[in-house]
Amino acid sequence: MSEVMACPDEAGQATVARAASAMKVDEPDTAAPPPPAATGHAGIWAAGLASAALAACGGGGGGGGGGGVLPIGVGSTGAAPAPAAPARSGGPALGALTNTPTAQTYRYLQPQNDAEAARFLLQAQFSATPEDIAAVRSQGYRAWLSAQFDAPASQAAWAWLESLPYRSTANTLDVDAMAWRQLIVPADAVRQRVALALSEIFVVSAGSIGSNWPVHAMAQYWDMLVAGTRRSFRQLLEDVTLNPAMGLFLNTRGNQKENATTGRQPDENYAREVMQLVTIGLVQLEQDGRARVDANGRPLDTYTLDDVTNLARVFTGYDLDIRSGESGSVTLPGAANAIESNAWTQRPMALNASRHSTLAVRFLGTSIAAGTPGAEALRIALDALTNHPNTAPFISRQLIQRLVCSNPSPAYVRRVADVFVDNGAGVRGDIKSVVAAVLLDNEARGPEGLTAPTWGRVREPMVRLAQWARSFGVTSAAGTWRIGNLSSSIFGLGQSPLRSPSVFNFFRPGYVPPSTALATQGLVAPEFQIVNETGVGGYINFMASILQAGFNSRDVLAAYTREKALVLDPAALVDQLSLVLTASQLSNATRALVVDALSDPPVTASSTDAVKLNRITAAVLLVMSCPEYLVQK
Incomplete structure (x- = not known):
């Protein structure tokens, strides 16, 4: 070349x-x-x-x-779009989305030509085949999107691995074969595309999963993200937190309570990252994604080191759910020793109460009393993170970035964040409705972005x-x-x-x-x-x-x-x-x-x-x- x-x-x-x-x-x-x-x-x-x-x-x-890295909301508010084109007639609603408080009337619900349909498809999924273009033009954006979310699920990645004749060998097929297949083959391409976007927020890297069944663990993690596209953010956050792949990646697997004799303290890795990267971010945000600042114009921090230390106690006591009779039950071809079956890769991590910290927890203005059982402490903590005012704009802006544009206007972020807060049916964090709000927004569908440099x-x-x-x-x-x-x-x-x-x-x-x-x-x-x-x-x-x-x-x-x-x-x-x-x-x-x-x-x-x-x-x-x-x- x-x-x-x-x-x-x-x-x-x-x-x-x-x-x-x-x-x-x-x-x-x-x-x-x-x-x-x-x-x-x-x-x-x-x-x-x-x-x-x-x-x-x-x-x-x-x-x-x-290069520089700005926190979400700092120096990246985007340019306001040009005046909108005349309104167009739309089609049926996407479930409760009709009543969502998006502060706008959707102007672009019906593509006027193949190019508009293809543009939408390339944001919503991976490809724009002639058949998909024809379907979107016939049904309109909302009806087509609703049908995609409600369509039967494709074969799960974990089930595909198990369907293969050599499934008993842990590494015959690697993570990459599984991952690329899931991007290319399944018919539910919208859910797979959104799952890929979620995988870049709820990050688990296959290169850091040390176990006897890394491919199956990552396959189940992917399946969880795909299923999460039709669940609430709160449920997805819990699924991610207890997922064994995440436990292996960010050290919640085997994380134990403090020990005054040895000086051991709970591992703080997940406590830090669950705030910084997947819920509230580093700086306080307005609903439109812009940073809140103090009297001197400096962004306000969202959490402190004490918040991390306290929250880490919540994530103690969890380990892989390997049950009686499963350990040493599988001998891989050519292996000298037997290992556990792969059943644990499909289960949430299990709580061992004796290893869970029972100290009081105070973080982000939330208090968990000393002696609170582990499952209840987890519920309180995840509720607090989900309901934090930062979470809606923080997640909404990142989904816009992954699917539509890097620098959405503050108004665009606010409209999507409003849907995160309430999908129109009183549900917070309905991911399907949030994704629909991202893709149907006038800023995403309007022609102004085609010429804005x-x-x-x-x-x-x-x-x-x-x-x-x-x-x-x-x-x-x-x-x-x-x-x-x-x-x-x-x-x-x-x-x-x-x-x-x-x-x-x-x-x-x-x-x-x-x-x-x-x-x-x-x-x-x-x-x-x-x-x-x-x-x-x-x-x-x-x-x-x-x-x-x-x-x-x-x-x-x-x-x-x-x-x-x-x-x-x-x-x-x-x-x-x-x-x-x-x-x-x-x-x-x-x-x-x-x-x-x-x-x-x-x-x-x-x-x-x-x-x-x-x-x-x-x-x-x-x-x-x-x-x-x-x-x-």
């Missing part, structure tokens, strides 16, 4: 040229006029992507090193791969889905599901790329924390390597059935790809550049299947490397 280093105003052309080189597609005549700078459409985001490869410009990258988000690499797989009929002939850990930015995507490098996810919600226009404007771009010079080229090289060859000696392979019918018409092929991959957001200049690149060598009806496939995969790579694709609007 030729090394293309671009200054920000060359972002659009350079990204396409890089992809064309990777696929060995002849580039357009270098004497031809370059396309206009990527402004307005991919805008500042495309410039930011180009800044990851600024060797020719003398700038700094936006990778994992360096600071609106949108960078598509995460793992979401790009899932989109490719679902869009082009990827299957696993053996049914094993051996795609692997793609965390390497050199040989993979730089990201892999359930493989976060730490409890802080792949990136922080308040990450600010250094030395960029985003930083100058006080905006955040979370996904840029995993963008770097190596990864920009590595992504294109990786996609070029798998578009035809697939994974695992061609076991996991794409069909490209629809694209084969369009292969003789480069313009029609690019238009179809633009629709399903970018919601028809390719600029005219980029479209022309891609069509031109595909025209040589010519492809005719008598061309070999290999030549035809080359054109298809070159087209896919070029579109999936464009700024208009990499930046989701």
Whole structure:
């Protein structure tokens, strides 16, 4: 692949040229006029992507090193959207959502064209197939979304593992096979997409699960998140807290009460992270997500070290629920010693009262009396965290960031947070209604974001791969889905599901790329924390390597059935790809550049299947490397 280093105003052309080189597609005549700078459409985001490869410009990258991280609500309030377009008629309501206090009338409940339907689908799930586009256009956003949440659940990840003939070997299939399958195969794609978003808030990383059954433990954790998309936040918080995978990851498994003789104190890891990362955050928030400040303009802290120390007592006494007769009941093929069965991976951790601290607990203004039984202490603590005024805006803003845009306006955050507080039926934290509020909001559905240069988000690499797989009929002939850990930015995507490098996810919600226009404007771009010079080229090289060859000696392979019918018409092929991959957001200049690149060598009806496939995969790579694709609007 030729090394293309671009200054920000060359972002659009350079990204396409890089992809064309990777696929060995002849580039357009270098004497031809370059396309206009990527402004307005991919805008500042495309410039930011180009800044990851600024060797020719003398700038700094936006990778994992360096950069600032703002707490939620600090310096990232977003720009107010332009005046809304005229109202459109809508369809039936999503359950109780009709009565939610969203302080707005939904103006965009019925897509007016395929592009609008595709844009919605690419926020709500992983892909926008022609069938899904037709369904959304027929039913409208709310009715379609309601049907997706209420549809029968797909086969659970844990059940899939158990259905395989070699299920008795703990590590025959790794976590990655399970995780990628769950992103690609299940029909309930909305629930799987929301579960992926939740997995980046309630983080458990597969690399830190030490047990005899790590794959099953992570599979059950994923299944719990999928089930949580139809539950309350309070229930999900309890499920996460008692989940054995979380217990293994953040040390609540085996956490014991204080011991004055030895000086032992309860482990504070989960107590700290459950406040900082999954409920209330570091600074006090207004309902619209903006930070509350003191008289000197400094953000107000949400909790103290004493709060952490006290709350840690609540999470003592829990351990894996391995029951009588299960220990030593399984001997894996080739193993010398017997181990316990994997049944515990499907159960919440069990409380051993003798190891639970009975000291009084005082945190965040909540008191738990000394001697309170462990289960009751847990209930009081989780109720307090769920009902804290920070939790609604903290979670709402992160769900917006994961599904729609990085810098939602305060009004958008408030409307979603209001639904978190009350779904219209008196239920707090109804995740289904909160997600619906995120996706149906006028700011998410209106056309203003398409032209606002600071609106949108960078598509995460793992979401790009899932989109490719679902869009082009990827299957696993053996049914094993051996795609692997793609965390390497050199040989993979730089990201892999359930493989976060730490409890802080792949990136922080308040990450600010250094030395960029985003930083100058006080905006955040979370996904840029995993963008770097190596990864920009590595992504294109990786996609070029798998578009035809697939994974695992061609076991996991794409069909490209629809694209084969369009292969003789480069313009029609690019238009179809633009629709399903970018919601028809390719600029005219980029479209022309891609069509031109595909025209040589010519492809005719008598061309070999290999030549035809080359054109298809070159087209896919070029579109999936464009700024208009990499930046989701």
